[in-house]
Amino acid sequence: MIKFQMPNLGADMEAGTLVEWRKQPGEFLNRGDIIADVETQKGLIEIEVFDEGTLETLLVKEGEKVPVGTVLALINDGKGEAKVSEIPSGEIQKPEVHPIEDRIEKPELQSTERIKISPLARKIAEANRVDISLLKGTGPEGSIVKEDVEKAISEGKKPIQQTEKEIGERKETSEKPSGPAYDAIRMAVAAAMSKSNREIPHYYLEKRMDMSKAMDWMKEANKERPVQKRLLPVALLIKAVAKALDEVPDLNATWENGLQRKNEINIGFVVSLRSGGIVVPAILQADSKTVDEIMETINDIIPRARAFKLRSSELSQSTFTITSIGEGGADKVFGLIYPPQVGIVGFGEISEQPFAEDGMLGIRPVVDVTLAADHRATDGLIGSRFLAALNKHLQNPEQL
């Protein structure tokens, strides 16, 4: 028997609302089937199963909001003993416990009674000067979770005790999910990036890369294509990064009690939302996709990311992240690593620059590439090797 749990769809996720069961008890599940829709801060996410078996029992009702790790359903795989369903990326994280921090960062309370609050909720409350003694917790055992603090903030930083009626209304609205509010996205980004900056000792490297061969190759390739099939430079950049990671596998990893290399190269790609904020869907197994397949994936995934219609594997399985500024933007971008990953590469705008090679100076399309990497996981030499490998692949675009 397999225990199917509420997956963790990112370092910033504490809980999710089970909106709809897409499979019913008795149905046979294949690996990759969508079993349920779950609402998170990043929108309505299709949750996939990673085991085969018959769906035995549903343990959580539609509309119920449960913490990450809660057993949602039992799947009968023909083996008696109950085990926890494993998500391949191994990114399920235990809720953070900071007993020492809790003791040190004593909030200024009116009452002497200890308030139950998650560390993340406390951080957000402190950053926004929300008086947590006025909040009503909706987490386990009445503890205050991130959502409670966010709700207080969105209500104008004047947290008031909720009446029973208001709680009822809130439950009702949570059953009618729509796209997440701008505030929720902002808070998700804030939480993940605060964790990154707090916990990860970043080191930064930068290399200027000649894009003339890559751009010439792309222009030639695009001449033969109908407009729907045309490539953008970012498709080449993603493929080149995937190939470079294959050569420098220490950067295609997570830091969880030591360096954990990942077998698949799943590139998280930063998509900005027009309303503000970002979503980072993964291009799965980018190393084994052709440049055309990567472009097709981008064409599919960007509109879905912007409409908040991503699958769980696309949100939880990134092993490395790319941020690309694109045309008309900044020359360089220095990223913050998305925990528990250990690296992020940033591409500035591709622009014409004076570029010297073999004693000759010419004007060429050039991109400034930066790498931010986790110094617990790797040292500058590894990062430098990665940028050199990336440059080599961009100089041989026909082999990408």
Place this chain on the structure above:
Amino acid sequence: MTEEEIKKTVFQLLQRIAPETDPSRLMPEENIREALNIDSFDALQFIVAISEKLNVEIPEEDYGKTISLKSLLAYLDKKVNG
């Protein structure tokens, strides 16, 4: 197709990509992408949409002629009406 109809189609497609903007307030010489905050991906989606809608072929080397409203409308008028 009249110039006015082409303009209307362009505005409709731009608004689909940048829903919170009002493309009809673009200045003729203004850089469309900068003014409406359109990224490289959406710019390509716009070219795809306009080629399909007006049934014209826009090769990549002509992207430079689609930067401002004035040049884009002149380019499309030439393509559609010859």
